[in-house]
Amino acid sequence: MLTISKALNASQAGTYHTKDFVSETQSYYAKDDVLLGEWQGELAGRFGLSGTVSKADFMALANGQNPRTGEQMVKHRIAGEQTNPDGSITKAVEHRAGWDATFSAPKSVSLTALVGGDESVRLAHREAVTAALSELEQYTQARIGGNNPAEQTGRFVAAKFEHDIDDRIAELNTQRYSLTQNRKRILSSLENDQILFSPDEAERLFKEAGVFFKDQIKKDFQQLISFNRAISDERRVYLQEERTEVEAELKKIGAELNTLGKRRSENLAFLSATDAFDKYKQFSDEMVTLRADITSLERQRGFLHRLQQLRTEIRTIVDERAVIQSQIEADVEQQNTDKSSLFSSIRVHLSDIVEEVINRKALLSVSPNGQGHLEFEADILDEAGNMTSADLGHTYRKLLCIAFDMALLRARLDEKFPRFVYHDGVFESLDDRKKEKLLTVIREYAELGLQPTITLIDSDLPPRSEKEGSVFADAEIVLTLHDEGESGRLFKMRAW
DSSP states (O other), X not given: OEEEOOOBOHHHHHHHXXXXXXXXXXXXXXXXXXXXXXXXXXXXXXXXXXXXXXXXXXXXXXXXXXXXXXXXXXXXXXOEEEEOTTSOEEEEOOOOOBOOEEEOOOXXXXXXXXXXXXXXXXXXXXXXXXXXXXXXXXXOEEOOSTTOOOEEOOOXXXXXXXXXXXXXXXXXXHHHHHHHHHHHHXXXXXXXXXXXXXXXXXXXXXXXXXXXXXXXXXXXHHHHHHHHHHHHHXXXXXXXXXXXXXXXXXXXXXXXXXXXXXXXXXXTGGGGSTTHHHHHHHHHHHHHHHHHHHHHHHXXXXXXXXXXXXXXXHHXXXXXXXXXXXXXXXXXXXXXXXXXXXXXXXXXXXXHHHHHHXXXXXXXXXXXXXXXXXXXXXXXXXXXXXXXXXGGSHHHHHHHHHHXXXXXXXXXXXXXXXXXXXXXXXXXXXXXXXXXXXXXXXXHHHHXXXXXXXXXXXXXXXXXXXXXXXXXXXXXXXXXXXXXXXXXXXXXXXXX
């Protein structure tokens, strides 16, 4: 379950950091002045944030500052009220530092990890939180001020923290055991800190044994005992101080363990009900289902990572495409205005061909479409230079295609470029005068060094009288096809 708080100001965010995230009774990930959380989000990479979350970086972001440069990125605004000339009151909203989003696993999932000790459940929950934050990031919006609508950026920076009572209890129990053993050692030292040697008793034993015990030796032993007693007194003071410190630390750990124990008992309270057996059976069934789900999620985890990578790559490609599209638009504009460009040359030749055949000029234009691809348009103009709908008809559209192909070859005549072009049915639907004019253009281009090839049927030929002779000279005809025999067939094949 996801719970999102209201917007927090910088002070509230700091309170969350101090009283919740780094509190000794809330999370064991806090150590000294370093908060062992984890950064996530595209903006984290832009700010150079990775690995653990430090208090300094956390508070810098909460105050709207760049954690690396200290630059004030968000202008602070203090909450207040302002009375307008019309008597209405406008409330200014304080700077929004961030939001607290809590991802809580269902109770059955939590108990699987808590009671069952299944580390894979913890791992699956962490992966689920990471994936959920990535999806949440796609819907991030930013306000740009004034009455402007919010802009969807799809980018944020998030600091993740995880709370775990059992691990903290285990750590505290380890510390308590070590301190308890240390206290036993101190108490034992205090109890055994006695000098058991007595010079008087030693003198009595020597006399009973018939050995003479000189007064000087007895005096030396008494001085040695006094010296040892002075050292022992000083050591006892040190042991008493150490004992006080140990007992204070044990009392502090005991209080924290009591607090954590109560919280853990609350989490497990439902197990103490009278129907505990039924609940245990239900819980066991849920564990079987959860383990199956975990196995499935582990297989899908790789796909989730790949999906995140692909989304990042898509954003990069979209940005690159926008740059390239802008370059294309700039290049098209330059080609359109540069009279010495290849495109301008093709446009001039195309217009000349169309004008020579139908006595009207034509305009060739190019522009990028919505997908960033180039679209060529050819239009036939009237006497005033305005676009007409004549190019929409089949006959003139075919003429424009023929003119474009030949104009392209003409513009590249001085380059290493193909010099032949083929068209079928070039005279279809044209009137006889336009057929003659188009044939004249084709012959002119052939004399330039190009090789135009056309195919047609007898009925499409412009009519000629016997005096005018045939439309084509014998040298211009490459092949004549007919049905009068095998010689008129393209591949000289017999009929079947």
